[in-house]
Amino acid sequence: MKPPTEYTMPSRLAEVYKAHPAYLHHNHLDFESLREVPESHAWPPLDDYPSRDSYGAESVPVIDLADPNSVKLVGYACKTWGVFQVTNHSISMRLLDNIESEGQRLFSLPRQQKLKAARLPDGISGYGVARISSFFPKLMWSEGFTIVGSPAEHARQLWPQDFSSFCDAMEEYEKEMKQFAGRLLWLILSSLGINKEDIKWAGPTGDFGDAGAVLQLNSYPACPEPNRAMGLAAHTDSTLLTVLYQNSTSGLQVLRDGVEWVTVTPIKGALVINVGDLLHILSNGRYPSILHRAVVNATHHRLSIAYLYGPPMNVQISPLSKLVDPSHPPLYRPVTWSEYLDAKAQHFNKALSSVRLCTPLNGFVDMNNNNSVKVG
Ligand SMILES: C=C1C[C@]23C[C@H]1CC[C@H]2[C@@]12CCC[C@@](C)(C(=O)O1)[C@H]2[C@@H]3C(=O)O
Ligand SMILES: O=C(O)CCC(=O)C(=O)O
Numbered sequence: 093m094k095p096p097t098e099y100t101m102p103s104r105l106a107e108v109y110k111a112h113p114a115y116l117h118h119n120h121l122d123f124e125s126l127r128e129v130p131e132s133h134a135w136p137p138l139d140d141y142p143s144r145d146s147y148g149a150e151s152v153p154v155i156d157l158a159d160p161n162s163v164k165l166v167g168y169a170c171k172t173w174g175v176f177q178v179t180n181h182s183i184s185m186r187l188l189d190n191i192e193s194e195g196q197r198l199f200s201l202p203r204q205q206k207l208k209a210a211r212l213p214d215g216i217s218g219y220g221v222a223r224i225s226s227f228f229p230k231l232m233w234s235e236g237f238t239i240v241g242s243p244a245e246h247a248r249q250l251w252p253q254d255f256s257s258f259c260d261a262m263e264e265y266e267k268e269m270k271q272f273a274g275r276l277l278w279l280i281l282s283s284l285g286i287n288k289e290d291i292k293w294a295g296p297t298g299d300f301g302d303a304g305a306v307l308q309l310n311s312y313p314a315c316p317e318p319n320r321a322m323g324l325a326a327h328t329d330s331t332l333l334t335v336l337y338q339n340s341t342s343g344l345q346v347l348r349d350g351v352e353w354v355t356v357t358p359i360k361g362a363l364v365i366n367v368g369d370l371l372h373i374l375s376n377g378r379y380p381s382i383l384h385r386a387v388v389n390a391t392h393h394r395l396s397i398a399y400l401y402g403p404p405m406n407v408q409i410s411p412l413s414k415l416v417d418p419s420h421p422p423l424y425r426p427v428t429w430s431e432y433l434d435a436k437a438q439h440f441n442k443a444l445s446s447v448r449l450c451t452p453l454n455g456f457v458d459m460n461n462n463n464s465v466k467v468g
Protein backbone atom coordinates (compact mmCIF):
# COMPACT_ATOMS: atom_id res chain seq x y z
CA MET A 93 0.00 0.00 0.00
CA LYS A 94 1.22 3.49 -0.81
CA PRO A 95 1.84 5.60 2.29
CA PRO A 96 -0.25 8.77 2.36
CA THR A 97 1.67 11.63 0.81
CA GLU A 98 2.66 13.97 3.55
CA TYR A 99 1.87 17.62 3.13
CA THR A 100 4.90 19.86 3.40
CA MET A 101 4.72 23.62 3.60
CA PRO A 102 6.01 25.31 0.45
CA SER A 103 9.54 26.64 0.65
CA ARG A 104 9.00 29.17 -2.14
CA LEU A 105 6.59 32.09 -2.16
CA ALA A 106 5.51 31.15 -5.68
CA GLU A 107 4.02 27.94 -4.27
CA VAL A 108 2.16 29.17 -1.20
CA TYR A 109 -1.27 29.07 -2.82
CA LYS A 110 -0.99 25.62 -4.42
CA ALA A 111 -3.09 24.20 -1.57
CA HIS A 112 -5.55 27.12 -1.64
CA PRO A 113 -6.35 28.09 -5.20
CA ALA A 114 -8.71 31.09 -5.36
CA TYR A 115 -11.00 31.22 -8.39
CA LEU A 116 -11.43 34.94 -8.51
CA HIS A 117 -13.39 36.19 -11.47
CA HIS A 118 -10.95 38.74 -12.66
CA ASN A 119 -12.56 42.05 -12.98
CA HIS A 120 -14.28 42.41 -16.30
CA LEU A 121 -15.07 46.08 -15.85
CA ASP A 122 -13.58 48.97 -17.69
CA PHE A 123 -13.69 51.35 -14.74
CA GLU A 124 -12.97 54.45 -16.80
CA SER A 125 -16.11 54.17 -18.90
CA LEU A 126 -18.57 53.94 -15.99
CA ARG A 127 -20.87 56.77 -14.86
CA GLU A 128 -22.12 54.94 -11.78
CA VAL A 129 -21.07 52.06 -9.55
CA PRO A 130 -22.64 48.80 -10.77
CA GLU A 131 -24.28 46.40 -8.26
CA SER A 132 -21.32 44.03 -8.51
CA HIS A 133 -19.10 46.76 -7.00
CA ALA A 134 -21.60 48.50 -4.70
CA TRP A 135 -20.60 48.21 -1.03
CA PRO A 136 -22.79 49.14 1.90
CA PRO A 137 -21.92 52.56 3.36
CA LEU A 138 -18.30 52.68 4.53
CA ASP A 139 -19.22 54.45 7.75
CA ASP A 140 -18.64 51.60 10.19
CA TYR A 141 -16.38 54.09 11.97
CA PRO A 142 -16.07 57.83 11.35
CA SER A 143 -13.30 58.97 8.98
CA ARG A 144 -11.06 61.95 9.47
CA ASP A 145 -8.05 63.52 7.86
CA SER A 146 -4.77 63.34 9.67
CA TYR A 147 -3.88 66.63 11.34
CA GLY A 148 -2.05 68.14 14.28
CA ALA A 149 -0.87 66.11 17.25
CA GLU A 150 -3.29 63.31 16.45
CA SER A 151 -1.87 62.54 13.04
CA VAL A 152 0.12 59.59 11.75
CA PRO A 153 3.74 60.17 12.90
CA VAL A 154 6.23 61.44 10.33
CA ILE A 155 9.79 60.44 11.22
CA ASP A 156 12.96 61.91 9.80
CA LEU A 157 15.33 58.94 9.65
CA ALA A 158 18.27 61.31 10.02
CA ASP A 159 16.97 62.33 13.45
CA PRO A 160 19.36 61.07 16.18
CA ASN A 161 16.25 60.09 18.12
CA SER A 162 14.87 57.90 15.34
CA VAL A 163 14.99 54.60 17.29
CA LYS A 164 12.80 56.00 20.06
CA LEU A 165 10.46 57.70 17.63
CA VAL A 166 10.06 54.53 15.57
CA GLY A 167 9.43 52.45 18.71
CA TYR A 168 6.78 54.85 19.94
CA ALA A 169 5.10 54.94 16.52
CA CYS A 170 5.03 51.12 16.30
CA LYS A 171 3.60 50.78 19.76
CA THR A 172 0.93 53.43 19.60
CA TRP A 173 0.07 53.70 15.89
CA GLY A 174 1.33 50.67 13.98
CA VAL A 175 1.99 53.01 11.07
CA PHE A 176 4.24 55.98 10.35
CA GLN A 177 5.74 57.86 7.43
CA VAL A 178 9.47 58.29 6.92
CA THR A 179 11.50 60.98 5.20
CA ASN A 180 15.25 61.00 4.53
CA HIS A 181 15.02 57.31 3.71
CA SER A 182 17.72 57.19 1.03
CA ILE A 183 15.48 55.91 -1.78
CA SER A 184 15.96 58.39 -4.60
CA MET A 185 13.15 60.50 -6.01
CA ARG A 186 14.27 59.38 -9.45
CA LEU A 187 13.57 55.74 -8.59
CA LEU A 188 10.22 56.58 -6.96
CA ASP A 189 9.14 58.61 -10.01
CA ASN A 190 10.29 55.82 -12.24
CA ILE A 191 8.32 53.02 -10.56
CA GLU A 192 5.29 55.29 -10.43
CA SER A 193 5.40 55.93 -14.15
CA GLU A 194 6.08 52.29 -15.01
CA GLY A 195 3.17 51.27 -12.77
CA GLN A 196 0.99 53.85 -14.47
CA ARG A 197 2.02 52.52 -17.88
CA LEU A 198 1.01 49.00 -16.86
CA PHE A 199 -2.46 49.91 -15.60
CA SER A 200 -3.10 52.14 -18.64
CA LEU A 201 -2.89 49.13 -20.97
CA PRO A 202 -6.18 47.86 -22.44
CA ARG A 203 -7.92 45.38 -20.16
CA GLN A 204 -7.56 42.52 -22.65
CA GLN A 205 -3.83 43.09 -22.74
CA LYS A 206 -3.52 43.10 -18.94
CA LEU A 207 -5.53 39.88 -18.73
CA LYS A 208 -2.78 38.15 -20.72
CA ALA A 209 -0.70 38.40 -17.56
CA ALA A 210 -3.54 37.26 -15.28
CA ARG A 211 -2.58 35.65 -11.99
CA LEU A 212 -3.37 31.90 -11.95
CA PRO A 213 -5.80 30.63 -9.29
CA ASP A 214 -3.01 28.81 -7.45
CA GLY A 215 -0.33 31.42 -8.20
CA ILE A 216 0.88 34.48 -6.37
CA SER A 217 2.22 36.74 -9.13
CA GLY A 218 0.55 38.50 -12.05
CA TYR A 219 -2.38 40.79 -12.76
CA GLY A 220 -5.72 40.58 -10.97
CA VAL A 221 -7.99 41.46 -8.10
CA ALA A 222 -6.66 41.36 -4.52
CA ARG A 223 -6.29 37.89 -3.09
CA ILE A 224 -8.60 38.80 -0.17
CA SER A 225 -11.46 39.46 -2.63
CA SER A 226 -12.63 35.90 -2.10
CA PHE A 227 -13.84 36.86 1.38
CA PHE A 228 -16.25 39.52 0.15
CA PRO A 229 -19.53 39.36 -1.75
CA LYS A 230 -18.70 42.56 -3.68
CA LEU A 231 -15.80 43.41 -5.94
CA MET A 232 -13.32 46.14 -5.10
CA TRP A 233 -12.67 49.27 -7.15
CA SER A 234 -9.05 48.39 -7.88
CA GLU A 235 -6.67 46.24 -9.86
CA GLY A 236 -3.35 44.82 -8.78
CA PHE A 237 -0.15 43.40 -10.16
CA THR A 238 1.93 41.17 -7.91
CA ILE A 239 5.65 40.56 -8.39
CA VAL A 240 7.84 37.96 -6.68
CA GLY A 241 11.47 38.22 -7.76
CA SER A 242 11.64 38.92 -11.48
CA PRO A 243 8.50 40.24 -13.20
CA ALA A 244 9.91 39.20 -16.62
CA GLU A 245 7.55 36.33 -17.35
CA HIS A 246 4.41 38.41 -16.92
CA ALA A 247 5.92 41.62 -18.30
CA ARG A 248 6.71 39.76 -21.53
CA GLN A 249 3.02 38.93 -21.90
CA LEU A 250 2.13 42.59 -21.45
CA TRP A 251 4.77 44.11 -23.72
CA PRO A 252 6.19 41.40 -26.01
CA GLN A 253 8.55 43.92 -27.63
CA ASP A 254 9.64 46.08 -24.82
CA PHE A 255 9.40 44.77 -21.27
CA SER A 256 12.87 45.69 -20.09
CA SER A 257 12.20 49.22 -18.83
CA PHE A 258 9.41 47.88 -16.60
CA CYS A 259 11.54 44.98 -15.34
CA ASP A 260 14.61 47.14 -14.76
CA ALA A 261 12.63 49.65 -12.68
CA MET A 262 10.90 46.96 -10.59
CA GLU A 263 14.08 44.97 -10.01
CA GLU A 264 16.06 48.03 -9.01
CA TYR A 265 13.28 48.98 -6.59
CA GLU A 266 13.16 45.46 -5.10
CA LYS A 267 16.91 45.58 -4.53
CA GLU A 268 16.84 48.99 -2.86
CA MET A 269 13.78 48.07 -0.80
CA LYS A 270 15.35 44.87 0.44
CA GLN A 271 18.22 46.85 1.94
CA PHE A 272 16.00 49.57 3.23
CA ALA A 273 13.47 47.21 4.84
CA GLY A 274 16.32 45.34 6.57
CA ARG A 275 17.67 48.59 7.97
CA LEU A 276 14.22 49.61 9.14
CA LEU A 277 13.64 46.23 10.77
CA TRP A 278 16.84 46.71 12.81
CA LEU A 279 15.66 50.14 13.85
CA ILE A 280 12.37 48.65 15.04
CA LEU A 281 14.03 45.68 16.75
CA SER A 282 16.56 47.84 18.55
CA SER A 283 13.69 49.92 19.92
CA LEU A 284 12.62 46.65 21.61
CA GLY A 285 16.11 46.05 22.99
CA ILE A 286 16.78 43.28 20.45
CA ASN A 287 20.22 42.98 18.88
CA LYS A 288 22.10 40.84 16.38
CA GLU A 289 22.65 37.91 18.78
CA ASP A 290 18.91 37.54 19.25
CA ILE A 291 18.01 37.03 15.60
CA LYS A 292 19.89 34.10 14.11
CA TRP A 293 18.01 34.34 10.82
CA ALA A 294 19.40 37.81 10.16
CA GLY A 295 22.37 35.91 8.69
CA PRO A 296 26.14 36.18 9.35
CA THR A 297 26.32 39.88 8.50
CA GLY A 298 22.93 40.72 9.96
CA ASP A 299 21.60 41.98 6.65
CA PHE A 300 18.55 39.69 6.45
CA GLY A 301 19.94 38.43 3.15
CA ASP A 302 17.43 35.56 2.94
CA ALA A 303 14.40 37.67 3.71
CA GLY A 304 11.41 37.18 1.42
CA ALA A 305 9.38 39.88 -0.25
CA VAL A 306 6.49 40.60 -2.58
CA LEU A 307 6.00 43.77 -4.61
CA GLN A 308 2.35 44.72 -5.06
CA LEU A 309 1.25 47.47 -7.45
CA ASN A 310 -2.27 48.75 -6.71
CA SER A 311 -4.35 50.93 -9.03
CA TYR A 312 -7.53 52.70 -7.93
CA PRO A 313 -9.30 54.39 -10.84
CA ALA A 314 -11.33 57.55 -10.16
CA CYS A 315 -14.82 56.51 -9.11
CA PRO A 316 -18.09 58.34 -9.94
CA GLU A 317 -19.61 57.41 -6.54
CA PRO A 318 -16.71 56.96 -4.12
CA ASN A 319 -18.95 56.41 -1.10
CA ARG A 320 -20.48 53.31 -2.66
CA ALA A 321 -17.18 51.65 -3.62
CA MET A 322 -14.26 50.11 -1.75
CA GLY A 323 -10.72 50.40 -3.08
CA LEU A 324 -9.19 47.72 -0.88
CA ALA A 325 -11.11 46.24 2.06
CA ALA A 326 -9.83 46.54 5.62
CA HIS A 327 -7.04 44.08 6.37
CA THR A 328 -3.74 43.73 8.15
CA ASP A 329 -0.66 42.71 6.17
CA SER A 330 0.72 39.18 6.55
CA THR A 331 4.25 40.57 6.77
CA LEU A 332 6.89 41.69 9.21
CA LEU A 333 6.51 45.16 7.83
CA THR A 334 5.26 46.84 4.67
CA VAL A 335 6.83 49.84 2.94
CA LEU A 336 4.27 51.72 0.86
CA TYR A 337 4.78 54.37 -1.75
CA GLN A 338 1.62 56.29 -2.66
CA ASN A 339 1.11 58.87 -5.37
CA SER A 340 -0.32 62.27 -4.47
CA THR A 341 -3.95 61.08 -4.30
CA SER A 342 -5.01 60.16 -0.78
CA GLY A 343 -6.95 56.98 0.01
CA LEU A 344 -5.04 54.97 2.60
CA GLN A 345 -6.76 54.94 5.98
CA VAL A 346 -5.78 53.24 9.24
CA LEU A 347 -8.12 52.26 12.04
CA ARG A 348 -6.99 54.36 15.00
CA ASP A 349 -7.59 52.82 18.46
CA GLY A 350 -10.37 50.73 16.96
CA VAL A 351 -12.63 53.77 16.73
CA GLU A 352 -11.91 55.96 13.69
CA TRP A 353 -10.42 55.80 10.21
CA VAL A 354 -7.52 58.21 9.90
CA THR A 355 -6.22 59.13 6.45
CA VAL A 356 -2.48 58.76 5.85
CA THR A 357 -1.96 62.01 3.97
CA PRO A 358 0.46 61.66 1.04
CA ILE A 359 3.73 63.56 1.53
CA LYS A 360 5.83 63.92 -1.58
CA GLY A 361 8.81 61.59 -1.46
CA ALA A 362 7.86 60.01 1.90
CA LEU A 363 7.26 56.29 2.45
CA VAL A 364 4.57 54.78 4.67
CA ILE A 365 5.63 51.96 6.96
CA ASN A 366 3.15 49.66 8.61
CA VAL A 367 3.48 46.90 11.17
CA GLY A 368 2.44 43.48 9.86
CA ASP A 369 1.13 40.38 11.62
CA LEU A 370 4.52 38.65 11.82
CA LEU A 371 6.09 41.58 13.66
CA HIS A 372 3.05 41.51 15.93
CA ILE A 373 3.90 37.86 16.71
CA LEU A 374 7.67 38.44 16.96
CA SER A 375 7.17 41.33 19.39
CA ASN A 376 4.70 39.24 21.42
CA GLY A 377 1.97 41.80 20.80
CA ARG A 378 3.99 44.86 21.82
CA TYR A 379 3.84 46.22 18.26
CA PRO A 380 0.35 45.36 17.05
CA SER A 381 -0.32 45.05 13.33
CA ILE A 382 -2.53 47.78 11.96
CA LEU A 383 -5.89 47.42 10.25
CA HIS A 384 -5.98 49.54 7.10
CA ARG A 385 -7.99 50.02 3.90
CA ALA A 386 -7.97 52.11 0.74
CA VAL A 387 -10.90 54.29 -0.23
CA VAL A 388 -11.38 55.78 -3.69
CA ASN A 389 -11.52 59.26 -5.09
CA ALA A 390 -14.14 60.93 -7.31
CA THR A 391 -11.73 62.69 -9.62
CA HIS A 392 -8.24 61.35 -9.19
CA HIS A 393 -6.64 58.08 -10.07
CA ARG A 394 -4.57 56.61 -7.23
CA LEU A 395 -1.54 54.36 -7.45
CA SER A 396 0.28 52.66 -4.60
CA ILE A 397 3.24 50.32 -4.51
CA ALA A 398 3.60 48.06 -1.49
CA TYR A 399 6.80 46.23 -0.62
CA LEU A 400 5.63 43.36 1.57
CA TYR A 401 8.62 42.23 3.62
CA GLY A 402 8.77 38.89 5.41
CA PRO A 403 11.23 36.45 6.98
CA PRO A 404 13.18 33.76 5.11
CA MET A 405 10.77 31.00 4.10
CA ASN A 406 12.23 28.27 6.34
CA VAL A 407 12.24 30.36 9.52
CA GLN A 408 9.70 29.94 12.27
CA ILE A 409 8.58 33.24 13.73
CA SER A 410 7.62 33.19 17.39
CA PRO A 411 7.68 35.72 20.24
CA LEU A 412 11.31 36.70 20.93
CA SER A 413 12.53 35.10 24.15
CA LYS A 414 13.74 38.48 25.45
CA LEU A 415 10.15 39.66 25.31
CA VAL A 416 8.77 36.67 27.17
CA ASP A 417 8.75 36.33 30.98
CA PRO A 418 6.28 35.12 33.62
CA SER A 419 4.21 38.26 33.32
CA HIS A 420 4.42 38.22 29.51
CA PRO A 421 3.78 34.61 28.42
CA PRO A 422 4.24 33.84 24.72
CA LEU A 423 1.02 34.79 22.98
CA TYR A 424 1.56 33.03 19.64
CA ARG A 425 2.81 29.69 18.45
CA PRO A 426 5.74 29.52 16.00
CA VAL A 427 4.77 29.91 12.32
CA THR A 428 6.66 30.14 9.05
CA TRP A 429 5.65 32.80 6.54
CA SER A 430 4.00 30.23 4.28
CA GLU A 431 2.06 28.71 7.18
CA TYR A 432 0.84 32.17 8.03
CA LEU A 433 -0.18 32.96 4.43
CA ASP A 434 -2.02 29.66 4.47
CA ALA A 435 -3.82 30.67 7.68
CA LYS A 436 -4.68 34.03 6.10
CA ALA A 437 -6.07 32.32 3.00
CA GLN A 438 -8.39 30.31 5.26
CA HIS A 439 -9.26 32.68 8.07
CA PHE A 440 -8.52 36.17 6.67
CA ASN A 441 -8.78 38.72 9.52
CA LYS A 442 -8.94 35.91 12.09
CA ALA A 443 -5.57 34.47 11.01
CA LEU A 444 -3.71 36.10 13.90
CA SER A 445 -6.08 34.68 16.50
CA SER A 446 -5.84 31.28 14.78
CA VAL A 447 -2.17 31.08 15.82
CA ARG A 448 -2.72 32.53 19.27
CA LEU A 449 -1.72 30.40 22.25
CA CYS A 450 -3.52 31.87 25.20
CA THR A 451 -5.69 34.77 26.09
CA PRO A 452 -3.79 36.96 28.53
CA LEU A 453 -5.27 37.60 31.93
CA ASN A 454 -4.78 41.27 31.42
CA GLY A 455 -2.81 43.36 29.00
CA PHE A 456 -2.75 42.85 25.26
CA VAL A 457 -5.85 42.44 23.23
CA ASP A 458 -5.62 41.93 19.48
CA MET A 459 -7.19 45.00 18.02
CA ASN A 460 -7.48 43.48 14.62
CA ASN A 461 -8.68 39.97 15.17
CA ASN A 462 -12.28 40.80 14.60
CA ASN A 463 -14.23 40.73 11.41
CA SER A 464 -16.43 43.55 12.55
CA VAL A 465 -15.77 45.64 9.48
CA LYS A 466 -19.15 45.49 7.81
CA VAL A 467 -19.19 44.28 4.25
CA GLY A 468 -22.90 43.52 3.83
C1 LIG B 1 2.80 37.90 0.69
C2 LIG B 1 1.54 38.19 0.54
C3 LIG B 1 0.83 39.23 1.31
C4 LIG B 1 -0.49 39.35 0.56
C5 LIG B 1 -0.74 37.92 0.18
C6 LIG B 1 0.61 37.51 -0.42
C7 LIG B 1 0.75 38.15 -1.82
C8 LIG B 1 -0.08 39.43 -1.99
C9 LIG B 1 -0.29 40.25 -0.71
C10 LIG B 1 -1.52 41.14 -0.76
C11 LIG B 1 -1.32 42.51 -1.43
C12 LIG B 1 -2.65 43.31 -1.41
C13 LIG B 1 -3.34 43.26 -0.05
C14 LIG B 1 -3.35 41.82 0.50
C15 LIG B 1 -4.18 41.74 1.77
C16 LIG B 1 -3.80 40.87 -0.59
O1 LIG B 1 -4.94 40.53 -0.87
O2 LIG B 1 -2.69 40.47 -1.32
C17 LIG B 1 -1.92 41.35 0.69
C18 LIG B 1 -1.67 39.97 1.31
C19 LIG B 1 -1.48 40.00 2.83
O3 LIG B 1 -0.77 40.85 3.36
O4 LIG B 1 -2.07 39.12 3.46
O1 LIG C 1 -3.15 51.31 -1.58
C1 LIG C 1 -2.91 51.41 -0.39
O2 LIG C 1 -2.69 52.49 0.15
C2 LIG C 1 -2.93 50.19 0.49
C3 LIG C 1 -2.35 48.98 -0.17
C4 LIG C 1 -2.26 47.84 0.77
O3 LIG C 1 -2.76 47.87 1.87
C5 LIG C 1 -1.52 46.61 0.37
O4 LIG C 1 -1.07 46.51 -0.78
O5 LIG C 1 -1.38 45.73 1.25
Ligand SMILES: [Fe+2]
Nearest residue numbers: 327328329384
Ligand atom coordinates in the same frame (compact mmCIF):
# COMPACT_ATOMS: atom_id res chain seq x y z
FE1 LIG D 1 -2.05 46.29 3.13
